[in-house]
Amino acid sequence: MLRIIFLGTGGSLPTRNRNPSAVMVNREGELILFDCGEGTQQQMMRAKTGMMNLSSIFVSHFHADHFLGIPGLIQTMSFMGRKEPLLIYGPEGTIEFTELFKALGYFNLKYEVQGIQLKPGDVVEREEYVIRALKTEHSISSLGYALIENPRPGRFNRERAIELGIPPGPLFAKLQKGNMVEVNGKLVKSEDVMGTLRPGRTIVYSGDTRPCEPILEASRDADVLIHDGSFADEMADWAEESKHSTAGEVAALAKEAEVRTLILTHISSRYTDDAEPLLTDAKKVFEKVIIAEDLMEIEVPYRSK
Numbered sequence: 001m002l003r004i005i006f007l008g009t010g011g012s013l014p015t016r017n018r019n020p021s022a023v024m025v026n027r028e029g030e031l032i033l034f035d036c037g038e039g040t041q042q043q044m045m046r047a048k049t050g051m052m053n054l055s056s057i058f059v060s061h062f063h064a065d066h067f068l069g070i071p072g073l074i075q076t077m078s079f080m081g082r083k084e085p086l087l088i089y090g091p092e093g094t095i096e097f098t099e100l101f102k103a104l105g106y107f108n109l110k111y112e113v114q115g116i117q118l119k120p121g122d123v124v125e126r127e128e129y130v131i132r133a134l135k136t137e138h139s140i141s142s143l144g145y146a147l148i149e150n151p152r153p154g155r156f157n158r159e160r161a162i163e164l165g166i167p168p169g170p171l172f173a174k175l176q177k178g179n180m181v182e183v184n185g186k187l188v189k190s191e192d193v194m195g196t197l198r199p200g201r202t203i204v205y206s207g208d209t210r211p212c213e214p215i216l217e218a219s220r221d222a223d224v225l226i227h228d229g230s231f232a233d234e235m236a237d238w239a240e241e242s243k244h245s246t247a248g249e250v251a252a253l254a255k256e257a258e259v260r261t262l263i264l265t266h267i268s269s270r271y272t273d274d275a276e277p278l279l280t281d282a283k284k285v286f287e288k289v290i291i292a293e294d295l296m297e298i299e300v301p302y303r304s305k
């Protein structure tokens with residue numbers, strides 16, 4: 001399972017119907033947060049995501065609308081008896097800010113919370129995927145992230161295995177795991193019965209940024225690009241000055257990168273009741289675009305080929 005849950009989709013300020021930035025990924029039950037704006041823990045409750053399977057928070061930058069939810073979330077999980085460590089990744093300042101979150105107010109932190117500073121190009125390696133830190137262009141030190149799953153094994157050719165004299169059962173599983181097996185004194189290699197590797201899925205999260213090369217490169221052929229789409233195109237000057245993006249600019253990047261789905265988030269409070277102008281501007285350039293809404297969930301399927 002790979003599901004994206006939009007917990008906060010507002011830009012800079014919370015509004016009546018949009019919380020500040022927080023995007024959760026549920027990958028096979030492991031929860032990962034990209035940004036954690038104020039109120040994220042309550043949004044997690046509303047979305048019924050649970051908290052205890054949260055392994056890591058990747059912060060794009062330390063503007064208040066992207067991290068103020070962290071201290072509250074840390075304390076709630078401590079109160080609820082969490083024991084597993086929590087890792088907080090982010091750009092310059094991450095270690096210092098994490099220490100501040102841990103020291104804020106009187107409470108007993110009952111589990112380890114560790115801040116880890118990343119620089120562009122750094123790769124966090126997990127068993128089945130990696131998360132790559134990307135250089136972005138915002139008004140302060142900032143990062144975007146690409147979650148890239150490892151390739152999956154190819155398809156198992158059952159008929160071929162039987163032809164080669166392998167009886168259905170445990171030997172099938174061995175071959176599927178990449179091992180060599182012996183039947184009737186004959187060796188059969190995994191690659192004799194397995195197809196070529198199939199790509200895993202890729203999700204790119206931009207954080208706050210101008211459209212930029214590292215996001216474009218990481219997004220090539222990505223399954224989902226979640227990008228700062230703060231403004232409609234008529235606000236292009238202000239987007240440039242404030243180091244955000246317009247819907248049309250991001251749509252052009254998504255088109256060039258040939259992403260499967262573009263999701264615009266960090267929607268400015270001026271569009272909180274009607275994000276139609278953003279959708280109109282984006283669709284002029286790129287059809288496969290969605291405007292994120294709070295509590296919207298998207299399943300990212302494997303590709304058929």
Ligand SMILES: [Zn+2]
Pocket residue numbers: 011012021063065066208266
């Ligand atoms: Zn922001």
Ligand SMILES: [Zn+2]
Pocket residue numbers: 061063138208
């Ligand atoms: Zn910002």
